[in-house]
Amino acid sequence: MIVRIELTYKTPKGTKTMFTSEEMQAKKALLLAEDLDRTGRLESINFIDNHDNSWNLKELNKQMEEIQTEPHDVTVYFDGGFDLKTRKAGLGCAIYYEQNHKQYRLRKNALVDELETNNEAEYAALNLALQELELLGVHHMQVKFVGDSQVVINQMEEDWPVYEEELTRWADRIEAHMDVLGIDPEYELVSRKQNKEADQLASQALREVEITSTSEVE
Incomplete structure (x- = not known):
């Protein structure tokens, strides 16, 4: 499954910006997102696939668990x-x-x-x-x-x-x-x-x- 990451990052003083990543395997995207989430500076994060379906972190983790049971x-x-x-x-x-x-x-x-x-x-x-x-x-x-x-x-x-x-x-x-x-x-x-x-x-x-x-x- 291929997705891109779209996130809003917030500095300790409140400055915000948005980032969009390159496309990558969902497993890699989840690893990066979980690492970024540990900084405590993510205001929002979503994952978008090639068909413009969107998931948040919890939803994509659940989706990947379900995919494991399918080819x-x-x-x-x-x-x-x-x-x-x-x-x-x-x-x-x-x-x-x-x-x-x-x-x-x-x-x-x-x-x-x-x-x-x-x-x-x-x-x-x-x-x-x-x-x-x-x-x-x-x-x-x-x-x-x-x-x-x-x-x-x-x-x-x-x-x-x-x-x-x-x-x-x-x-x-x-x-x-x-x-x-x-x-x-x-x-x-x-x-x-x-x-x-x-x-x-x-x-x-x-x-x-x-x-x-x-x-x-x-």
Whole structure:
């Protein structure tokens, strides 16, 4: 969960000023706020998230306690592959998250048809990951999406325009789904080697090896 701190500081002689911090993880914001509160010079302090929701210190502490019981600190690796001979696409995603102070990994793949290009397969893999996030109960938080498709990453970040009609439909569908879930996406482009887990899942799907698993990780 990402927030910024907005506070009013008061000197011993009564001079006041307001400060707004940079955005940071809520855990860090709480540590800083509690340290500042011990000075006895805070007149007010609030925490604002990316959706302009506001909490005071007590409310944010309670919110963070509740978040611990839900999936959070989520990172998604996704990849799609397309076989020109069979006209089938393999989709793969690996989702890492924390819940109840434990780390988990969810792995999922799927074999689909009715796609036309590798870029569509990449978008479909991202869409598969989003469906799994919904099933996990991930909502109203920042999620990092990691992939090796320059097209998908740059188009979803709106650095590249989307000209192809079919890719526009995928991008619009994914953005609408994220809005419904309240997911604030962060995208990271990596090499295929750095995305090997999702790549392997997509390749296994093309070989008709179905993977669905959730396991605790160290």
